Amino acid sequence: MKSGCVSRELKTPISRKSGIFKSSPLQKTGIRKSKTGRWRAAALIVLNLFMIAHIIQWRIMGKTVSPIEPSETMHTLQKGFVNAGFIFFTLAILATLIFGRYVCGWGCHILALQDFCGWLLKKVGLHPKPFRSRLLVYVPLIGALYMFVWPTAVRLFSDPQHEPLIPKFTNHLVTTNFWQTFPSVAVAIPFLFVCGFMTVYFLGQKGFCTYACPYGGFFGLADKLSPGKIRVTPACNQCGHCTATCTSNVLVHAEVKQYGMVVDPGCMKCMDCVSVCPNDALYFGFGKPSILVPKSDAIKRNYSLTWPEEIVGALVFLGSFLAVRGVYALVPFLMALGCATVTTFLTLKMWRLFRAKELSFYRFNLKSGGKIRKAGWAFATFACVWIGLNTQSGWVRYHEVLGSRAFKKVQLPDELALAQVNPARWLSPTDRQNILAGKEHLQAASKMGLFVNSEALPKLAWFEYLLGDAEQSVQLLDRSAAYQKGEGKALSLYYRGAILNRLGRYDQAQVSLDQALTERDNLILARQEKGESLWQLGRRDEAISVWIDAVQRNPRLALVNNELAGAKQSLGKVEEANNHERQADQFTPNDPLFHWMIGRRLQDLGMTELAEKHFQRATQLDPGNSLPGEH
Numbered sequence: 001m002k003s004g005c006v007s008r009e010l011k012t013p014i015s016r017k018s019g020i021f022k023s024s025p026l027q028k029t030g031i032r033k034s035k036t037g038r039w040r041a042a043a044l045i046v047l048n049l050f051m052i053a054h055i056i057q058w059r060i061m062g063k064t065v066s067p068i069e070p071s072e073t074m075h076t077l078q079k080g081f082v083n084a085g086f087i088f089f090t091l092a093i094l095a096t097l098i099f100g101r102y103v104c105g106w107g108c109h110i111l112a113l114q115d116f117c118g119w120l121l122k123k124v125g126l127h128p129k130p131f132r133s134r135l136l137v138y139v140p141l142i143g144a145l146y147m148f149v150w151p152t153a154v155r156l157f158s159d160p161q162h163e164p165l166i167p168k169f170t171n172h173l174v175t176t177n178f179w180q181t182f183p184s185v186a187v188a189i190p191f192l193f194v195c196g197f198m199t200v201y202f203l204g205q206k207g208f209c210t211y212a213c214p215y216g217g218f219f220g221l222a223d224k225l226s227p228g229k230i231r232v233t234p235a236c237n238q239c240g241h242c243t244a245t246c247t248s249n250v251l252v253h254a255e256v257k258q259y260g261m262v263v264d265p266g267c268m269k270c271m272d273c274v275s276v277c278p279n280d281a282l283y284f285g286f287g288k289p290s291i292l293v294p295k296s297d298a299i300k301r302n303y304s305l306t307w308p309e310e311i312v313g314a315l316v317f318l319g320s321f322l323a324v325r326g327v328y329a330l331v332p333f334l335m336a337l338g339c340a341t342v343t344t345f346l347t348l349k350m351w352r353l354f355r356a357k358e359l360s361f362y363r364f365n366l367k368s369g370g371k372i373r374k375a376g377w378a379f380a381t382f383a384c385v386w387i388g389l390n391t392q393s394g395w396v397r398y399h400e401v402l403g404s405r406a407f408k409k410v411q412l413p414d415e416l417a418l419a420q421v422n423p424a425r426w427l428s429p430t431d432r433q434n435i436l437a438g439k440e441h442l443q444a445a446s447k448m449g450l451f452v453n454s455e456a457l458p459k460l461a462w463f464e465y466l467l468g469d470a471e472q473s474v475q476l477l478d479r480s481a482a483y484q485k486g487e488g489k490a491l492s493l494y495y496r497g498a499i500l501n502r503l504g505r506y507d508q509a510q511v512s513l514d515q516a517l518t519e520r521d522n523l524i525l526a527r528q529e530k531g532e533s534l535w536q537l538g539r540r541d542e543a544i545s546v547w548i549d550a551v552q553r554n555p556r557l558a559l560v561n562n563e564l565a566g567a568k569q570s571l572g573k574v575e576e577a578n579n580h581e582r583q584a585d586q587f588t589p590n591d592p593l594f595h596w597m598i599g600r601r602l603q604d605l606g607m608t609e610l611a612e613k614h615f616q617r618a619t620q621l622d623p624g625n626s627l628p629g630e631h
Contacts, residue, residue: 312351349379412426
């Protein structure tokens with residue numbers, strides 16, 4: 001909404017200064033205070049208290065209902081995990097199909113944050129001004145399709161035989177790892193600051209909802225089909241109080257005049273417009289959905305951008321989103337959307353700052369008479385820093401992506417690489433090229449980065465190991481584990497322990513593997529490696545116990561069954577050894593490299609008789625004699 005677009009249509013004048021509401025309360029403009037605002041604030045406060053209670057209950061009891069977040073629906077669609085988030089999102093969409101976007105206005109914690117930030121700004125005399133864009137308004141819907149539809153489409157067209165379109169549904173309504181899908185507190189705080197304060201300050205009180213929230217993309221579609229709308233009686237005299245009060249950027253007075261109801265899907269049914277109407281002419285009621293109402297050109301919308309600026313803004317948004325999304329393995333999807341909206345606004349405002357003769361922002365005079373004022377230079381400084389950080393993040397992200405792509409292209413199996421301490425002999429020319437390129441990219445990202453990428457460090461460590469520098473690999477894996485949690489930390493500690501075993505540092509390997517199992521108890525490969533550490537340390541009974549535990553969890557482990565067969569043979573338990581050997585043979589792939597790998601691992605454990613069996617089998621299966629000449 002451009003400056004003055006409401007005041008030109010209002011019969012009750014609204015005092016403005018530079019297109020922004022003055023700091024005086026709305027009552028001084030003749031608009032009465034909304035009574036429903038207090039009820040909605042109370043509902044949102046209760047919502048946040050319930051969220052806090054949910055977290056406290058999980059911390060105390062160790063188990064609770066899975067997160068009631070729409071984002072959890074992705075796990076249902078992709079993996080079949082039926083969780084509380086999926087049920088909530090489904091019920092919310094169904095409710096929106098009937099009543100409109102009440103859930104957004106009365107039951108969203110992000111909207112509560114935006115309202116709180118807007119309230120704080122008004123307390124210091126700054127009334128958030130709505131930013132209107134023709135193109136960016138489609139971002140929420142595109143984001144929703146990317147989150148919830150795109151993964152299903154990929155499964156459908158990429159591998160329809162192995163990835164069913166409809167996954168097998170399983171019950172995940174209760175969880176012990178409540179925070180698993182949420183960012184850390186160090187990320188959550190800037191996330192709330194960007195998606196709350198910054199989007200409100202620059203884009204208006206519902207800035208994040210309008211230009212970033214992917215859930216709102218689906219709610220907006222459902223609202224068009226909903227019969228529940230803000231409607232009008234003949235008592236309306238077009239005073240415009242409703243539009244002046246609306247924080248969802250809706251031209252309420254114009255829409256009810258033209259259509260007899262509010263058709264804008266951005267309406268979140270806050271009910272403030274109904275409450276402030278001096279003639280009580282507005283009400284919530286049921287009737288024809290807005291999708292069935294022919295659109296009219298009678299309502300002239302004022303946009304904040306020209307069409308060339310819209311196109312530039314869309315390109316800036318896309319570039320900023322790609323630059324920050326996932327950078328350092330820290331920035332989540334929603335935060336990247338929020339950052340991109342702010343970057344777009346600042347870039348376009350900076351463009352106008354150097355081209356326009358007059359420019360203001362809130363009550364601040366940025367430029368007048370063709371001269372940039374102090375406030376303008378302060379704004380330009382902040383914008384340059386923000387845009388510079390985006391650019392730097394984009395450069396880092398570029399190298400992270402290329403490094404990860406090179407990592408995925410390496411074909412050498414982990415089992416073969418870990419068969420001996422120097423796997424360089426197994427590298428094909430293509431693998432070596434990918435490893436060198438990936439290492440270069442990840443090192444560049446690390447040097448340029450402001451933070452540590454906990455997901456890139458293990459990849460860099462693996463590159464170092466494949467190139468023959470096992471010591472450097474161990475150090476990098478130790479460093480990456482310090483920055484990780486959960487499964488990522490467990491895997492880093494497992495690989496560290498496995499490499500330490502190959503180096504003959506069995507005490508350190510056992511410690512690392514124990515730490516990995518503490519993070520993830522069902523990491524069976526860590527149990528297999530731990531058994532090797534204990535065996536080499538002479539603690540053979542403990543090693544056998546660990547291996548037995550591993551095969552009880554997964555009887556198909558060929559290497560572990562072979563190790564148990566060799567262990568039982570050394571103890572003279574021939575029958576048990578034969579049972580494990582038969583089970584191992586049943587699940588051993590008929591592949592020469594796999595047999596060679598098993599033989600090498602058994603040889604290192606001193607199980608030479610069983611090792612020779614696999615070496616011979618590998619030779620029989622390898623007509624090209626591509627195996628090492630020495631064991």
